[in-house]
Amino acid sequence: EDKVVQSPLSLVVHEGDTVTLNCSYEVTNFRSLLWYKQEKKAPTFLFMLTSSGIEKKSGRLSSILDKKELFSILNITATQTGDSAVYLCAVGPYNQGGKLIFGQGTELSVKP
């Protein structure tokens, strides 16, 4: 059965810290991996990764995919209280329409 596992499930850090969120997957016919941020409402898109080793970066957030080892990481540097949210990892397989398989999420809390 296809699955996506995120770790840790929750994390508390202080402003200015750097955090690394992990996502591993076992999905038949992997096509893409997406990261979303959810702040008590709709998930908002962060990154989509399809190729191994290519880093996607947006400001203080960056992500990389390792298709050989079947995982991805999301890095957040110089964290701010506004980064507090649940970060969701999702994998999209081929031949299953637009289905995304989501992990349980990592709840990040950034303390002042």
Place this chain on the structure above:
Amino acid sequence: DSGVTQTPKHLITATGQRVTLRCSPRSGDLSVYWYQQSLDQGLQFLIHYYNGEERAKGNILERFSAQQFPDLHSELNLSSLELGDSALYFCASSPGQSQETQYFGPGTRLLVL
């Protein structure tokens, strides 16, 4: 604001009842996806429609059905509701029918009493 709209925002109903959730995709998007988010199951894919046709189905219960209309809005019908159906129901949209970024609406929070 993703541009995806969902109504209603909240819905409270009783077991055994039937409800309809509505979603309007972003302008120009032809695909609509429905997801259910509960505390114990996380975000679960229900169904995908592209330009009016069903493209993929997840673990959607037989009591649930969906359709996408010619104007591309979609409705998710939930019938014979049970307590366990209480969840947040999200709609997402994307331009095409393949693997693309999906943009999520604000969700409908359903409470079954």
